[in-house]
Amino acid sequence: MYENVEVVKIPKERTGILIGTHGEVRKKLESDLGVELEIDSEGEVNIYSTDEQKDPLALWKARDIVKAIGRGFNPEKALKLVSDEYAFEVIDISEYGNSDKAIQRLKGRIIGSSGKSRRYVEELTSTHISVYGKTVSIIGEIETAKIAKDAIEMLLRGTSHSKMYKFLERHRQDVKRSELRLWK
Template structure:
């Protein structure tokens, strides 16, 4: 009956956000992409392609939307992934941490004092950043997501915040110059 299937595991406390009030988030994903979602109480989400599938990438888009909600993004932000211009990246912080204490320290470096570092990354790249569990995830337009990912990985490798901020400032100016060229 179903040709293609994707299975994603999300934290069970995020299943309510994925379903939405009266199921509207789930229904929107299913209607917009022509897929079917099966969500169990343990957080396992099975995504089925259907004959109503509207896009060859629908299954992958649905998978990324489910993962984004699972990583702490609001459904409204995650639904931006319906667009071909948006992407989603997740970095496993444990790849950079040697202990639980190191993991907490690295999460703190990304977030910064009162959320300043995370906010700065978001403002300079136009992306959304979520630090959740043992991961940091980025959602936004394709090129800015890559720039934000590079900046976050700099922090995870121990680069100073000031060097990372300079990196972002340099890239922001490059993005503005390329946008100006498009308008000329």
Template sequence: METSVRVPKDRIAVLIGKAGATRKGLEKAAKVTLEIDSTSGDVSIIWDPAKTDPVKMMKFPELIKAIGRGMSPKKAIKLMEDECYFQLYDMREWVGKQYLQQKRMRGRLIGTEGKIRRFIEHNTGCEMAVYGSTVVLIGDEEGLPLASNAVERILRGSEHGTVIKALERERRDRKMAARRLEYIEEKGDSDDTGFEQLVPGLAEARQRSRRYKSSQVDPEDEEAVTEMMELAEDESVSWAEE
């Protein structure tokens, strides 16, 4: 079985590594064979479905893309972990094809001496690479949405201060929600444990109820209520008399 990915020519050397070390390491990690055309930049990924993990088969092309879009192989290899995911943005969708606009946006995404990129990485646990007209993120299901929101705000033109405050608030809210859920579950585990053992399925039902309650918006939190009531781009509300 074979899949092809095209990599920028100036990233081929990074993909191969010194004396082919990086290429061999990637092949061993995913149990695949790489055929690299340094002239065209085409990378063929060849694997045996009987020997290769299906999840790795699905994620490995994204790993090659991440390396091709500026991420170091040591960081990109994290994508082979089950809990890590990949996100790619093309800034041309926001600023167009003009080189100067793309250069300006790259500067905003990286920040002075890389401060904005490091801030996003530090506060989300994600890896971030800005290369050419693209932004690549690799992270887990908790951090990746936070990093994605921050990147999208910058792409939409938000000031760095606004992005930083929003990311800090979102991170704080997630921590509070996690603690609230943990407290509810611990409290629930200590109550009526004997009775729950007598009723099959009761413990699971109560746990689902606790998770549901912890996910609800506080009606006294005006900001949270406003955010909840916002409609997506493909949603609308219409009124009609009966």
């Protein structure tokens, strides 16, 4: 029946968001990528390839979109991953501190006071960042998602916020220069 399948487990409380009102999110994902989703009440999602699938990477893209919604992104942001220009990165915070207290402290460093630190990284890299559970997830264009990931990993390793901000501003200039070269 189905040739290829990807299985993803997401938190139960996120399955309703993946399905959407009247199944809108699920239907959009299925029609955009030509895949079929089977979602159970425990959060297990089976993603099947179908004959309507045009993109050879559709199964992987659907997997990343499902994971992104499971990691706290709203469907509108997660569906950007349909494009080949966008990447999805996940950082496991527990690799940098394994106690609940250490994870909370690290999440606080990433988010910052009133969300200021996370917002600043998002603005300088034009990415979307979600801190959910024991992970930090990033959606953005391939190059800028990598820069955002590097910046967040700097914070997780204990680098000061000011050094991380300087790193971002330096890379922002590099990205702008490469964009200018593309337009010439």
